[in-house]
Amino acid sequence: xxxxxxxxxxxxxxxxxxxxxxxxxxxxxxxxxxxxxxxxxxxxxxxxxxxxxxxxxxxxxxxxxxxxxxxxxxxxxxxxxxxxxxxxxxxxxxxxxxxxxxxxxxxxxxxxxxxxxxxxxxxxxxxxxxxxxxxxxxxxxxxxxxxxxxxxxxxxxxxxxxxxxxxxxxxxxxxxxxxxxxxxxxxxxxxxxxxxxxxxxxxxxxxxxxxxxxxxxxxxxxxxxxxxxxxxxxxxxxxxxxxxxxxxxxxxxxxxxxxxxxxxxxxxxxxxxxxxxxxxxxxxxxxxxxxxxxxxxxxxxxxxxxxxxxxxxxxxx
Ligand SMILES: Cc1cc2nc3c(=O)[nH]c(=O)nc-3n(C[C@H](O)[C@H](O)[C@H](O)COP(=O)(O)O)c2cc1C
Numbered sequence: 001x002x003x004x005x006x007x008x009x010x011x012x013x014x015x016x017x018x019x020x021x022x023x024x025x026x027x028x029x030x031x032x033x034x035x036x037x038x039x040x041x042x043x044x045x046x047x048x049x050x051x052x053x054x055x056x057x058x059x060x061x062x063x064x065x066x067x068x069x070x071x072x073x074x075x076x077x078x079x080x081x082x083x084x085x086x087x088x089x090x091x092x093x094x095x096x097x098x099x100x101x102x103x104x105x106x107x108x109x110x111x112x113x114x115x116x117x118x119x120x121x122x123x124x125x126x127x128x129x130x131x132x133x134x135x136x137x138x139x140x141x142x143x144x145x146x147x148x149x150x151x152x153x154x155x156x157x158x159x160x161x162x163x164x165x166x167x168x169x170x171x172x173x174x175x176x177x178x179x180x181x182x183x184x185x186x187x188x189x190x191x192x193x194x195x196x197x198x199x200x201x202x203x204x205x206x207x208x209x210x211x212x213x214x215x216x217x218x219x220x221x222x223x224x225x226x227x228x229x230x231x232x233x234x235x236x237x238x239x240x241x242x243x244x245x246x247x248x249x250x251x252x253x254x255x256x257x258x259x260x261x262x263x264x265x266x267x268x269x270x271x272x273x274x275x276x277x278x279x280x281x282x283x284x285x286x287x288x289x290x291x292x293x294x295x296x297x298x299x300x301x302x303x304x305x306x307x308x309x310x311x312x313x314x315x316x317x
Contacts, residue, residue, distance in 0.1 A: 001300075006173040007196035010119045010139060011098050012067040014038035015300055016196030017186070018142070018175055019203045021071030021100065022150070022278070023047065024263055025211060028059035030292070033208040035066040037296040042069045042100055046076045048083045050090060057094065070096055074104025092116045100142060103151070106133040114139075121175065125156040130166045141166065142198055145178030147281035149200050152229060152237045160192065167193030181285045183302020187310070190303075199295075201280045207291040212270030215277045216289050218243075224284030230256065230276060240276035241283065249276070 002008045007016035017039035019026060023046045031041030043060060045053050053070075060068055070091055077084040088109070091099075101109055102123035113120045114137060122133035123142035130141050143166050145159025146152060157165070159178045166174060175196035176189035186197045203209060205219040218241055228242040230249050240246055248254035257265070257275065266275040290298075 005195055007140065007175060010121075010173070011040045011069065013040040015296065016175070017296060017299060018042055018069075018100075018196065018198035020177060020198045020200035021046075021073070021102070022200055022204065023259070024267060025204060025209055026071070027052075027056045027210065028063060029210055030203060030206070030208050031056075031068055032060045032063035033206075033292040034203065034296070035060070035068040036064040037293040038066070038300075039296045040067065040069055040098070042071045044071050044073070045087055046071075046073045048077055048080045048087070050083060050086045053087050054090065057091075067098065069098035069100060071100045071102060072109055073102050074106075074108050076103060078104065078108070088112070092118070101138075102142070106136040106138060110136045110138055123177070125153045125162075127157075127162070127165045127169065130170055134170045134172055138172065140173040140175065141170065142175045142177055143194070145176075147239075148178035149227075149239050149278040149280035149282075151232060152239055154237060159189070163189065163192040163194055178280060179282050179285075181282045183299045183304070184306050185282075185285075186299055186303045187306035190307075191310075199282070199299075200278075201282045202286060202295060203292065204277075204279070205283075205286050205289050206295060207289060211267045211277075213289075214270035214272050215266055218272045218277065219279055219283045219286055220289060222279065222283035222286075224281065226283050227279050227281055228276075232256070238276075238278065239280060241272065241279045243273050243276050245274050246276035 015038045019034040019041050021042045021044040026044040034041035098119045100121045106122045119139045121140040122138045124130050125144040146156040173195040176194035177198045180197045181202040189197050205216045229237045232238045262275050265271045266277050
């Protein structure tokens, strides 16, 4: 179905769809459901714990025999050089075939991963970062537009312009991130030069996502203007749900919570108002909490519907 697609050739998955790596969320239940559905689940490793990596990796392997990948968030891992080395070494020992790197200097892991036979995609939100990653030897890019959820770079550009700018300058396959929740968004990304897409917010609001039901419902309820950017010193910003907490942090009347406090208050206890869960502008396009398989199947069916609709324009010329 996706013959000749370089992303599926690299991931060995049926479909060129990734589930974005997300702290605490992109672990065994979600990753294995995504991979079992034919897309590529990516195991997050941002808390720098070899024990967690080992436990989640084993749980994914036990749940599905379908291919999955791992994400290595460079800046977070390098905060603890010993654990960084232990995690990298252990994963290579597992004969992983596909890894994404993000949040940091792409030269740090690329050569070592590639020497071990691993296919490497690097996530970046800027044209400069894309060119640097290609120069470092990555096999593909994840190009994240500014409408994406989570930590954002103040310099970044939205998906529509960024995909075209990167496509013009590089030859490696591109996976588009930001603003995509279905087959229509996927077809649009392909038109702009992508060969795959990744979705974060859409999978947070899935049945298999481990977060509290209130967080999923807040994504479903969010209007298209339902996210905002908060400062996240020293230089990054982050996009999350526009809650009373987010508005107060943005106007300086409230202290920002540390990451672990958000995990506990929102992900576990479901306190939406006094936190700001990461969410992309895509939240405004999500209408329902759905099982992962339904999300993937509908995305693929919708993609081909859009391709047919566009192809039909030709016969009406
Ligand atoms: C809840 C959540 C947590 C995220 N955490 C991370 C993270 O830990 N590291 C990272 O590189 N990106 C993170 N992201 C961003 C995603 O990798 C991806 O770029 C983004 O979700 C794409 O936009 P979308 O949410 O509209 O699909 C997160 C996104 C969400 C929704």
